Amino acid sequence: MSGWKVRGGSNFILLILLVSSFTLSASDLTTDLMLGFNGSIKLGSRAPVSVSLINSGKEISGELKLELKQGSLFQQELYTVTYSRKIELPANSRKRYFFVLPFKSFTLPLRVSITSADQRIFEREIDLKQHLSREQLILVLSRRISLDFLKAFSAEPARVIYPHPEYLPESWNGYEGVDLLVLHDISLAHIRPVQVRAIEEWLYSGGRLVITGGVHILSRDNSPIKELMPVELLGIEVLDRPGALELPEKLPVVDSRLISGKALLKEEDTPLIVRQKRGKGFIFFMAFDSSEAPLSDWPGKVALWQQMLSQESTGLYPDPGIEEKRGDAELLLSGLVKNPELKYPPHTVLLAFLLGYLGLQLLLIGGPLLKKRRPALKWLLVMSLSFLFAASGYYLFNQLLFREETALISLAVIEPSWQQGLARVKGELALISSCNRDYQLKIANKDTAVTQWLPGHKLKPAYSFEVRRQSDTAVLIVRMGELRARYFRLDTVIDLPIGGKIQEGDGIVTLRVENRSSFTISGAVLSARGSIFKIGALPPGVTKITTGSPLTGPAADGTVVSALIYGSNLQGRGGLESGMKEAMLESLRSRELADIMIIGWIKEQVLPIETEGSFLKRQNLSLVYLPINSDEVF
Template structure:
């Protein structure tokens, strides 16, 4: 009987806390990292978190925490990716993320939280999964190790089940070549299929192989990706054309069938007896290669020439090294954004009222000063005190007006369009500024981008979450907290489709520009650089544009913004900002455009000086291709869009 109180307390403890421990034990998680457990450092890669709930329903937040940097250098950075999840009783769920790994020394942390409670948390070692090689990914339910061993040593070959392929276009960042059978397309969900097509448009390479199931070639998804006409099948015992392509003919022990297809606007790379074997079609900046037989079945799967074939394919058609794009120096760009912060200004009426009050008080004091000969030292001290109080009040008033903005932002999108392409690579840099300590939330009109934080040179780095990427049904959100009078910069990649075309011809000391489809995508204040010279182009707009571009003198004093437009905007913008107190970004934009254009043109001229086949145009566009939205913003500057465009010389 002496143990009864103790037993009752133990029972009460179990009743109170056992449900929570049991609740936590009913949730489990696992991951599918990258491409069959491997990822490339400094690249974006997919991650699928597999959740299973064997207990009561859960409405929580799944958090993935990635750490990079070195304790020795003191530059530890932690990044959080998050997603809300609902797990009914006895349910399983796969949550797809796309994230960037810059280090393998820190473990990956994943946790599921409900409110303030952590239901389950696990860590995963990244050391065994990293590689520095680009990937060749074979998307199939199962591929033999022997087949993967036939790829060159310069790439990392991996077999990935279709349901673990990326659901964002930048999840293919490290993929050089994607290989899949035609029937694997139906295994992709809508997000994965959209990501695949976007990756192709932006420069990806997809090789599709064909089996004997012709039905999949007529499905709507396949027809959207690669419209073709199936003429039946053709039997072969041997395909000699492979001998010319990779040095080994393909032979079968018995006759095998090849799908006979026709693809509009496709190049026939290999043909045997007028039957296409390998075809290539451009899709935006990328390409689709169609192999009219099954690479996972005999005779191809037993072909001794497979290694030579894949070597030739990768050398010829896989993604080349990305050419360096001349861009504005990062430090100069961040400094320009910071200097041109958009903010509300005090109105003229308020400043005038303060000034009149100041004059009246000072006049009254000087009048008293002239009447009190014996107390002049005290009046002198009083005047100094009034001047100090007025200065402090003016400063406080200006600070308060700026602080009323709470948060504001500005940004620049630099698009680069290579010659003969219609998809420009874009880098968007955004500056977010806080006049008061407050949380912030940014979204991008339902779009998702590969986004990272930028740090100016010598800026202190803190081992905290600089921001959190939150995946929501309505798109990507970026959230965090800023201290008073602080700022943070972000960089994101934003490919943009630009269906414009042009060519140039030399005309004595001038260049003749001929362009088309510039009505929707108008360009203003454009200049060209060719052969070390700079040419004035002006504004370009219209379906068909022809312009004679004259050579100009380029030096440190060259002004790349028209004087008449600059002066008009400056006068009206300054006046309107002071009268209304609202943010008019005309002056800010013009000043920043003038500053950045001069710095970039110097780089472009050096980069294209030795090119005899192409010139580079630099100009500004009014379209907002990236549309950030800061919740609760008071003032912001419309983003600037800078275009550099490679134009061939005829």
């Protein structure tokens, strides 16, 4: 008995030591969270979240999770969106992890947790209401707080924020709530290439960037940002009373040579203000610093900054509640779900199987072969035939022909930038399954923004999903449960270089287009100021030249273009692919066409998605919608 007490005491002491060890490891972990930009998040937009972890104890291996509730607390219609990453923290180390979260509501807190060895070692809830901002967000990268005057120049209430470059987003969609980004009087030695890429992709998606002049801009430390500049920097030049600015005194400016874009203001051969279009966005370059003398009281400063702040809205993102609204995706995907090709099993195969079974049974019961046989033998044969058909039916329908129980359908609209190499991809993803199981979809681009689309359903926990970042992929984890279909919107920027030259003169349009991407653009057409010209297929690496007759002819609306792109492709085949094309045509018909643009479609999977297991159907289709800036027409 005493031995038992000793062992029990030893076990109790061991338990205390284990708990103490766990508590120590948790206390050795220090966390630092940065929400949005210096703690400011615009309502209804995505924003960056950085989590800094300092481990002053033993090695920690686990998972970092950020959980957001979506839906209505008042109506008790909620589901959870989880963003997670694996973490590895060696002893006495420090690491920072970046996320981009969609802050659609500020009613419920953000939950941050860390799990290691199936134990939760850290958990914290953050009240989002303290970080809410309804104002325009102007980000200024500067050594000095010298651009606060921009608040007075904005037509809407604005907030000027001076974030540290290290906390800039690593993904383009982290800038969703930003109205203007200004690079001013700062060394960008610590800005990482991935952050520069994020700014570049944000510009293609509709962002606005202002780069101001000064000695700092010539520093080697700013070499990453020089890739974004529309000018070649040559040095510092002192202008003697520049007439373009109506300034009665000398002004030091950055001497430069225009590479691309348009010089809005120049003094002889020196560009002073340059505007360059990047995709849907703009870059402004100013060869001077308007916050310093003699321009600090310059009358033209107000009009200059108001022009940059009042550019038409970027149109980057839909209304915060769009994921619950009816749109093209609902018309598209809900029709595809009902497609006969997705029903299990196909009616024709099932009918043939039943007719074969009934025919053989009738032959056994009433046929001449068994008329003189004993009834017991006859019924034994009938039962044996039933068992044989049951086994063969299981093998045929479940193991041989229809092992794949799921369909994955992806549709996208691709908006490339002429000559500039990047493209915005807005995709719709449907996962249709008859099984109650988890699915993991690995999306090749880790910066893809994933939003759930809920077609008229009431929100509930079954709609929860998780986005896990693994290396260079974003893993979407969903559970079907009692739901037959799950719908998601994907939004990202990819490399898709398409370029060439377009000339216009004497009523003739000549287009030289080169497809430098890895995709084949099928059924391409050129729509130019009221006329439509057929280009045809554009395989990778192929250059085509198209010459159009005088600019008269059919109105270049979406209906005419869609008929020319697809022609008879929609006839005859039917089925799932035809339904997808019909849906894409409907999207094209509803679009307002630009004066000059190229339209076509891509059947390959533009945004690679890997899945575990096999699928009953896997269909992809993308509409290419490429407006050409009038400044690029010669």
